[in-house]
Amino acid sequence: MSNHAWILLGLFLVVLLLTVKPLGTYLANVMEGRFRLAGRIESPIYRLCGIRQDEEMGWLKYAFAILLFNVLGALAVYALQRLQADLPLNPQAFPAVSPDSAFNTAISFATNTNWQGYVGEATMSYLTQMLALAVQNFFSAATGIVVVIALIRGFARHSAKTVGNAWVDLTRITLHVLLPISVVYAVFLTGQGVIQNFDAYKDVTTLEVTSFETPKLDAAGQPMKDDKGAAITEPAQTPTQTLAMGPVASQEAIKMLGTNGGGFLNANSAHPYENPTPLSNFIQMLSIFLIPAALCFTFGRMVGDTRQGWAVLAAMTLMFVALAYGAMHFEQQANPLLTQLGVDPAAGNMEGKETRFGVADSGLFATITTLASCGAVNAMHDSFTPLGGLVPLIDMQLGEVVFGGVGTGLYGMLVFAIMAVFIAGLMIGRTPEYLGKKIEAFEMKMVSIAILVTPLLVLVGTAIAVMAVDGRAGIANPGAHGFSEILYAFTSAANNNGSAFAGLSANTPFYNVMLGIAMWFGRFGVIVPVLAIAGSLAAKKRIAVGAGTLPTHGPLFVTLLIGTVLLVGLLNYVPALALGPVIEHLVLWAGH
Amino acid sequence: MKTLLRPAVSLFVLLTAVTGVLYPLAVTGVAKTVFPEAADGSLIVKDGKAVGSRLIGQNFSDSKYFWGRPSATGPMSYNASASSGSNQGPLNPALVDAVKGRIDALKAADPDNKLPIPADLVNASASGLDPHISPEAAAYQVVRVASQRHLLPADVKALVAQHTEGRQWGIFGEPRVNVLQLNIALDALR
Numbered sequence: 001m002s003n004h005a006w007i008l009l010g011l012f013l014v015v016l017l018l019t020v021k022p023l024g025t026y027l028a029n030v031m032e033g034r035f036r037l038a039g040r041i042e043s044p045i046y047r048l049c050g051i052r053q054d055e056e057m058g059w060l061k062y063a064f065a066i067l068l069f070n071v072l073g074a075l076a077v078y079a080l081q082r083l084q085a086d087l088p089l090n091p092q093a094f095p096a097v098s099p100d101s102a103f104n105t106a107i108s109f110a111t112n113t114n115w116q117g118y119v120g121e122a123t124m125s126y127l128t129q130m131l132a133l134a135v136q137n138f139f140s141a142a143t144g145i146v147v148v149i150a151l152i153r154g155f156a157r158h159s160a161k162t163v164g165n166a167w168v169d170l171t172r173i174t175l176h177v178l179l180p181i182s183v184v185y186a187v188f189l190t191g192q193g194v195i196q197n198f199d200a201y202k203d204v205t206t207l208e209v210t211s212f213e214t215p216k217l218d219a220a221g222q223p224m225k226d227d228k229g230a231a232i233t234e235p236a237q238t239p240t241q242t243l244a245m246g247p248v249a250s251q252e253a254i255k256m257l258g259t260n261g262g263g264f265l266n267a268n269s270a271h272p273y274e275n276p277t278p279l280s281n282f283i284q285m286l287s288i289f290l291i292p293a294a295l296c297f298t299f300g301r302m303v304g305d306t307r308q309g310w311a312v313l314a315a316m317t318l319m320f321v322a323l324a325y326g327a328m329h330f331e332q333q334a335n336p337l338l339t340q341l342g343v344d345p346a347a348g349n350m351e352g353k354e355t356r357f358g359v360a361d362s363g364l365f366a367t368i369t370t371l372a373s374c375g376a377v378n379a380m381h382d383s384f385t386p387l388g389g390l391v392p393l394i395d396m397q398l399g400e401v402v403f404g405g406v407g408t409g410l411y412g413m414l415v416f417a418i419m420a421v422f423i424a425g426l427m428i429g430r431t432p433e434y435l436g437k438k439i440e441a442f443e444m445k446m447v448s449i450a451i452l453v454t455p456l457l458v459l460v461g462t463a464i465a466v467m468a469v470d471g472r473a474g475i476a477n478p479g480a481h482g483f484s485e486i487l488y489a490f491t492s493a494a495n496n497n498g499s500a501f502a503g504l505s506a507n508t509p510f511y512n513v514m515l516g517i518a519m520w521f522g523r524f525g526v527i528v529p530v531l532a533i534a535g536s537l538a539a540k541k542r543i544a545v546g547a548g549t550l551p552t553h554g555p556l557f558v559t560l561l562i563g564t565v566l567l568v569g570l571l572n573y574v575p576a577l578a579l580g581p582v583i584e585h586l587v588l589w590a591g592h
Numbered sequence: 593m594k595t596l597l598r599p600a601v602s603l604f605v606l607l608t609a610v611t612g613v614l615y616p617l618a619v620t621g622v623a624k625t626v627f628p629e630a631a632d633g634s635l636i637v638k639d640g641k642a643v644g645s646r647l648i649g650q651n652f653s654d655s656k657y658f659w660g661r662p663s664a665t666g667p668m669s670y671n672a673s674a675s676s677g678s679n680q681g682p683l684n685p686a687l688v689d690a691v692k693g694r695i696d697a698l699k700a701a702d703p704d705n706k707l708p709i710p711a712d713l714v715n716a717s718a719s720g721l722d723p724h725i726s727p728e729a730a731a732y733q734v735v736r737v738a739s740q741r742h743l744l745p746a747d748v749k750a751l752v753a754q755h756t757e758g759r760q761w762g763i764f765g766e767p768r769v770n771v772l773q774l775n776i777a778l779d780a781l782r
Contacts, residue, residue, distance in 0.1 A: 007763060049602035061596070068600045076608070122674050135612040167599050174607055183619060190623035193647050196631040197620065201673055204635070204642040207775055210651045212668035242673045243633055243645055250619040254611075267675035270718035272647035273633070278765020334711065335682045338691050343715075344708035347726065351687065351715040352677040355661065355724035358766035362718075379718045380677035383687075481681035503679030588683055 005328045005360035012282070012364065013317070016289055020313065023290065024297025030176045031149045031169065032302070038176060045171060056162035059535025062150055063528050065166035066143055070110050070524075073139050078106035080132040081124070090125035091200035097123060104512035109133050111523035112140035112405055114255070114262030114375055114498035115515060117507035121244035121265045126198055129264055134251045138182075141258025141291075142173045144407030147527050148295060149173075151411050152302045154534030155435045158542040163534045177291075178258060185287065186253035193276030196249040203240045211237050248273055256287040259405040261375030261498045269365070269378040270354055278356055281378060285365055288374045292403040295410045303435050307553035312413055315561045319402045320371060323391055328363035330388035336592040349388065352380030363388065370395035373405035375498025382477070382485065382501040386585035389501070390577065393488060396495045397577075398569040399454060405496060411530045413561075415450045417552070418443060418533070420564040424550050434552060436542040443536055446529040453525035455572040457494035457518045462487050462576065470510035476503030480587065484580035489515060494522035636776065644772050648672050649723040652775065655701040656740040658725070658733050660771040661712055662694055665720035678716040691715065702736040724768035727756050743781065751777055 029035050046053050057065065081097040084090055097105070101118055108115045109132070118124070124133070146169035153163050190196050213233035215223040224232045248264045252274055255262060269275040269284055293313060300309025331353075334345030348359035357365070362379035369376050370392035381392050395402070401412035418432075418439055425432030425439070432439040465471030465486045475482035481501075488501040493515040500506070506515065551557060623631040634646040644650055649660045651669040664678035665671035680687035694714040699705070710729040730752045738745040755774040758767050 004759075011763065045603070045606060049599050049606060051599045051603065065596050065600065068596055069604060072600060072604045076604075119674055119676075130616045131608065131612040134616065135608050138611040139607070167603055171603065171607070174611065179611065179615060182615065183622075186619040187622050187626065190619075190627045190631050193630050193634050195633050196623040197633075199632070202633060202635070202642065204644050206644060206650045207772070207779070208650070208652055208654055208657065210668050210670070211653075214667050236667075238668060241644065241648070241650060241670060243648060244673045244675075245633060247616045247620060249623060249631075250616040253619075265675055267677065267719035267721070270677070271675050272649075272719060272721055272723055276634075276647050278760040282764050337682070337688050338711070338714070341688070341692060341695055342709050343691065343695070343711050344728070345711070346708075347711040347728075349682070349715075350711040351680065351682070352718045353712075353715075354718050354722050355712050355726055355729075355768045356722075356765045361765050377718075380679055382679040382681060383677065385682055476679060477681040477684045479683060481683060484681075501679070502677070503681070584681070584683060 001325060001329050001332065002360060005332075005363070008360055008364060009321070009324055009328070012285060013321070015286060016293055019290060020293050020297050023294035024309070025301065027177060027294055027298040028301040030172050031298070035176055038172065041175060042168075042171060046168070049167070051167045053165070053168055055165055057165055058161055059150070059163050059531045062163055062166045063531045066147065066527065067524065069139070069166070069170065070143060073136050074106040074110040077109050077132040077136055078102050080128050081105060084125040084128045087125065087127050089127035089198065092125070094123060094125050100509040100512040101507055104516045107516040107519050108498065109136035109260070109262060110140060111496050111519045112144055112258070112260055112373065112408070113493060113496040113519045113523070114260045115493055115500065115519065116262055116498070117512060119266040120263055121246070126246050129251060130247055133262060134254060137251070137254040137258050137260040137262070138174055138178055141178055141254070141260065141406045142170050144405050145173045145291070145295070146170055146407070147530060148407040148411040148414075151414060151530055151534040152299050154537035155437060156303045157538045158540060160538040163531070163538055178254065181257055182250070182253040185257060186249040188283065189249045189252055189280060192280040193272070194249040194252055194280065195245060195273050196247055197245055198247060199245045201245055202243045204243060205239060206241050209237050209239045211235060244273070256284045256374065256376060257290065259288055259292070259372050259374040261369065263376065269376045270380070275378055278361060281357055281361055281365065284376070285368050288368050288372045288376070289403050291406040292372060292409045295407065299410060305553065308435065311553045311558055312410070312417065312561070315558045316402045316413065318558070319398070319562060319565070320367070323371065323395055323402070324364055324367040327367045327388055327391040328360050330385050330391065331359045331363040333385055335385065336589060349383070349385050352383030354378065366392050367395060370497060370499055371400070371402045371404070373400040373408060373495060373497045375492065377499050380502060381488070381499060382503045386581045386588055389484065390581035392499065393484070393491060393577065393581065394569070396491045396497045397458070397573045398565055399451065400495045400497065401565060408496065412526070415447050415530065415533070416565050416568070417561055418447050419451065419568070420557070420560045421550060421552065422447070423564060424560060430548055433543060433549060436545070437537045437540050438543060443533050446533045446536075450526045450529040451568060454494045454522050457522050458487075458490045459572070459576065461490035461494065461514055461518050465490065465514065468510065470508065474505040474508060474511055476505065480580050480583040484584065487576055487580050490518055493518040496523050636772070638776070643776070646770065646773065647723055648721050650772050652771065655736055657775045657778070658730060658737055658771050659713065660725055661717040661722040662690070662714065663720040664716040670721060672721055675719045675721055677718045677720060702733070705732065705735065707732050723770050723772060725771055727752070727767050727769055730756070730769045730774070737778070741778065747781075748778075751781070
């Protein structure tokens with residue numbers, strides 16, 4: 001790994017860790033109702049919406065409220081896509097999105113996945129982008145955060161029947177955290193060059209006339225094909241370039257801050273209009289981990305022992321550094337097949353990377369975006385070296401708990417923490433406990449569901465797709481890499497990441513439906529058991545710390561937690577990974 | 593369930609109005625006031641006519657211009673209304689063929705060039721719209737461009753140096769040259 005890469009990684013960690021305490025404290029204050037301005041802003045909203053601020057909800061009611069809010073979101077996104085042709089702010093006159101694609105995108109944005117089967121700048125009207133997609137960026141992020149807050153309350157409260165008020169929580173996190181940070185962030189991004197306007201696409205006269213091949217159409221306007229079924233093309237020329245426009249900066253800010261990852265434009269954060277400079281790239285990386293890291297402190301603060309939060313953050317940070325090293329190291333290695341042709345290997349693997357980011361800033365971004373269930377990309381993961389591409393796959397397959405999505409990462413990690421104390425309890429023959437709460441059969445059942453639902457969706461989904469004709473039809477790259485593309489798609493969908501080995505043609509009814517199902521159950525199949533754990537823990541009495549209590553704030557516990565996360569991840573996925581990136585690596589380097 | 597429906601719907605509508613309408617409009621207002629040029633796409637205007645954007649690369653194949661990154665957008669290269677990478681895996685024969693073809697084109701335009709071939713000059717960018725090449729990729733093309741334009745290589749080299757940006761703040765990203773701005777400056781030299 002180059003010196004530049006080490007400096008970048010070091011600086012990233014320092015800046016990130018400096019934000020943890022202030023933001024974590026603010027988050028705790030907001031969510032516990034100690035933020036002073038809150039009352040004046042919130043009371044009119046609650047009155048208007050018929051919300052009783054002091055009404056507390058049990059876990060089941062809380063779960064229903066969250067589900068209802070998200071179902072409304074999915075319906076709204078679907079409707080806006082289907083009706084966009086007849087709605088305003090559509091200067092390119094895009095037609096309605098197809099039903100299967102609209103279904104997939106609705107689920108995708110409601111579940112914080114932001115898997116994108118469509119080409120943004122050639123499909124979605126400005127209205128759909130801002131009123132459907134960007135709104136879900138806020139709401140799905142808020143949903144993740146309030147669920148972890150409910151879980152934290154489960155630990156913090158005792159002998160209680162309730163875990164909070166879902167409406168109040170959603171309102172607070174949206175208005176006092178996500179919105180203000182996004183406003184400042186969006187303006188900063190424009191300063192770097194991100195566009196923000198409602199103009200129609202702009203034609204510019206290029207220096208050189210561009211020659212290209214265009215499909216030849218028959219009299220009926222259909223593309224013509226030759227005897228072998230290949231499309232017939234004819235030469236064409238254009239003196240202009242059409243620049244896509246739109247309100248990008250406002251969407252970009254919440255896309256990163258809420259670990260959503262759905263690009264306004266197809267190339268996502270690789271597009272110069274979404275991520276124009278290396279500085280904007282650094283801030284984008286930072287904004288992905290910002291809230292997930294701060295929530296660890298919020299957790300410690302709310303359970304009354306900040307060491308607990310730091311321990312979880314330490315486990316996350318150690319795994320992050322190891323994986324980031326992997327991605328940057330393997331992308332620094334040039335493709336031996338191209339070196340053979342005389343290409344200078346010094347710059348590393350540059351296929352699918354932007355010059356301004358190069359290998360280090362792309363490798364680090366790839367690690368952060370896949371660990372954090374963000375899924376924005378500043379380089380095309382499909383063109384990574386086999387092991388460079390293995391890292392994003394592993395990042396997601398660890399269950400998106402290393403920092404993870406906003407809220408989702410921490411609740412996932414706390415589920416693993418319960419698993420870890422359970423394993424430790426078995427080893428020494430004591431009833432496991434975590435933060436003064438006994439971990440019993442009900443919690444362990446819910447933990448098992450929460451941990452196993454995503455691997456089940458990923459592995460069964462991949463198996464079905466590789467057996468189905470429609471599944472194999474989407475593959476773009478031959479050999480083991482084609483299998484990796486499918487495995488990546490289901491891994492990304494079920495873990496609500498949203499990045500892709502984007503060669504896979506996934507905008508087909510088969511993938512739109514299959515991945516839609518994976519995203520929905522990968523999201524709510526975890527949220528519901530987590531809220532059940534929250535409710536069950538809140539009802540328990542707090543037990544005093546005794547001589548036999550496993551301390552959960554020291555190096556021993558950090559090691560145990562990392563071990564548990566790795567063990568579950570590896571046991572689930574090693575066979576599948578061996579069939580994809582590992583084989584590809586061996587083939588690529590055979591004879592070199 | 594019924595007690596949940598009213599708060600759900602009304603809160604959804606209200607927060608949608610705030611985050612989906614007020615927020616983007618407010619950001620547009622501020623952005624257009626503070627950074628009007630950037631908000632509109634960082635356009636380069638020559639004689640009252642937009643000839644491109646500082647941030648969006650253009651297709652160059654004439655040997656008197658510096659060439660940019662290969663672009664995988666369709667149907668034409670550098671299609672700025674359908675950004676895309678090639679998404680070719682490292683073992684894909686199509687990738688090897690494409691790179692071979694680009695090397696041949698570079699050699700055909702400049703047969704005597706013995707410099708190592710810079711990776712970014714033969715590998716497609718992520719967006720298909722990358723406005724930059726590495727300083728090495730620019731240096732590779734200096735002699736060719738100079739001889740095509742009957743200029744001294746030293747003069748072209750100086751122009752490249754003028755258009756080379758280092759790492760931002762000395763830390764972030766990679767050194768780079770903006771191809772469109774360099775080529776516009778070249779045309780102005782005559």
